[in-house]
Amino acid sequence: MIEDKFLTRRELAGFIIAIVALAIAAMLPVLNTGYILSLGVTIAMYTVLSTSWALFSGPTHYISLATAAFFGLGMYVVGSGIEVLPFPILAIIATCAGAVLAFLIGVATLRLSGIYFVIFTLGLAEFIRQIVTWVQTTMGTSSGLYVLINIEEKTIYWRLLCLAAFVYLIGWGINRSRLGFALRIIGNDEEVAKHSGINVALVKVLLFMISGSIAALTGALLAPRWTYIEPTIAFSPMLSFLVVIMALVGGAQRLWGPILGVIPFALVWDLITAQFPNQTALMLGIAFLLVVYAIPNGIGGQGAKYWAKFKHWRDFRVT
Amino acid sequence: MSPNLALSVHNVTKNFGGLTAVDQITFDVMEHDVVGLIGPNGSGKTTMLNVISGMLRSSSGKIKLYGRNIARHSANRIARQGISRTFQLVRTLPTMTVAENIAAGGVFSYRRYWGKELNRRIRYMLSHVGLSDKAEMPVAALTYIDQKRVELARALMADPKVLLLDEWLAGLNPSEMKIGINLIRGLRYEGRTIIIVEHHMDAIRSLCDRCVVMNSGVKIAEGNPQAVLNEPEVIRAYLGEENA
């Protein structure tokens, strides 16, 4: 049957675990405000980005490489408006801008086959980066923007944690709503979905807008971390790839999957960029192949499989 | 009491490039009628059905559901207006359970159930098609006839004004065929309006009030199944020239 209780016992347990984990994570700035906090910010950022990426790409199987475009957009909204408007308003504008961009991309590509979407998003950040650079250089100002606002790193960290909690709530809400059910049907068979009355294109665009606006908001929240932002930082294509691979390593089919990829991957990535800065591409490549050939459902999927086996074994032993 | 006109197809044509798969077809379906759409392979009956359900867009012509034009609408809009269908090759949602598969038909369509009401409807539909004990099974684990049952139940969840069955009986063995025919006969007694595309002539004879016969995209006969199937042109279409 379709779950119709407001909260099942499992969900309640999940909520309690999530709140405890969030409380522990929120303590981090009290213990350390240096290197570990900065790593914490990175992990929180990728958790938000990967989880919101998976909200859209998990059920639809569309691989979006547009994260950097949204992220950079959010950053630039803050960067260009910081002297005129207060930060919270800019954050709201960034979120809306992300939604609008997602809408435009979605309308242009999501009615076509998945391959167009991947190709389109692959170069999108680069496209926007070139345009922004060109606009900035021809308008005569410098190639970057100053974000002169005094926000401490721990504040950024707490804001990101709140956003992460919000993303999980949205994800949970979607999963139990008609929208989530529609997505599962679309992921199984689009033709059946259409004939069951689902406006497939609308659902996809809507989900992509949610995912895109969260990425833009993340960019906006992180803008104060750099005092000077440049197109190459804001629209770094590597960001999109990292978000995808972290979500896939963790498992994009489950709400709690991506974070299982984000934490180990971010730690290893940090180590590699420090120790072997030239080998990051190689590591990313190996991770991609690993996801395709060894753990197609990610750590989360693999874990769930072993858990099911264990349960089967336990039940079998008792009876 | 004069019967209502449920679906009217008027001069509908569908071209694929240079090929005309459906050519100026016109027919009416009255409320509570079961109409068979028959014809030899490649005669355009499934294309006709696909045009009605919105899977394909007609090239020209009008299709009206209780007087409202639905021609060239998208499939999801047509579904919401109250047309449900099954597919020639059974299409279930493989990663979902039987109950979820059935639910899929009644959440976004002509009927839009959710929550407790949805579960009540699922339970009713499960027992209706005889799958009550398999509700929580993954649909991929079902036998062929049971998957067909799931598909039928999914289509019925919307409580459609018109139900389209595309060779729903194809691929069943003789004993399953009996079960299948009985299921559809049950729907007929409920008063459902149904269009059936079918090859199995016994099924057509025993289920349909009326028949539309197509050949090479054109309607060649229409009327009572028994009479229509004896018309020389129909026999010629099925068996070839010399048998007429």
Next chain:
Amino acid sequence: MDIIIIGVLLGGAYALMAMGLQLQYGVARIMNLASGEVLVAGSFAAFWFFTGANYSPIYSIFFVAPVAFGLNWLIYKIFMRPLVKRAKSEGQLEVDSILSTFGQSFILVGLMLAIFGGKYFNYSYLERPFDILGQAYELNRIVAFLFSITLCIVLYVWLNRTRVGLTLRAVSVNPEAAGLVGIDVPNAAALAFALGGAVTAAGGALLSMFLTFDASVGVIFTMKALVIVIMGGVRDIRGTILVAFILGLLETGVATLIDPGLTLASAYLLFILTLIVRPEGIFGKRSK
């Protein structure tokens, strides 16, 4: 006038590179996102031959293409074939092959970075002026163009006039039906994939004669090749060649008239317009 000639010269090399991808996607059904890296590997090989052994880049093609053919054959057999086998639907194969070729592209970038480092490379070969209609152009561009076009024509004729070419075209139209009439589809796909890789690498060797390149520039070429293939229409070689020239002209025009930093942006704009107006490509047939 200047723009037109330089644009056409650039378009020739683009045509070759897009043909490579076209073979891989059209016949073997693998959207190879490592295509740009294969191209850059070809460039590095030509560079290496020229600076190390003073071999002409033109001759190096005769080495680069067979090696690329062999390596791509292996890549297909080891990485792609298992994906084709396990795919339950075309959509799944698409996702898997995108992720896998992404992985391969990053590994290639990593290897090239490890071997050659992150510097920019170029070399001067045939940097002599050559007059066309009273204007001087670099000879290396012209030679590269002539070779690209010759290769394209040979490939086109081969596909349309030989038995093996017919086999590949049959597989590209319908792999299942091709299998039913006795074509060894897995081998045909491997052949097309390997051939596509060889053509791409040869294109890289030719491009290296007049372009500056580095280990991580491949993704730009992948993008351009993808845009050309989609715009020209999948499985349509005439479209591919035509769009390659359009793109060459557009990029040269934008670079000289507006800003050299906007070349990819202009390619992109073209792509967006195609997606909105004619997603099936310029010559592509409208299906459904």
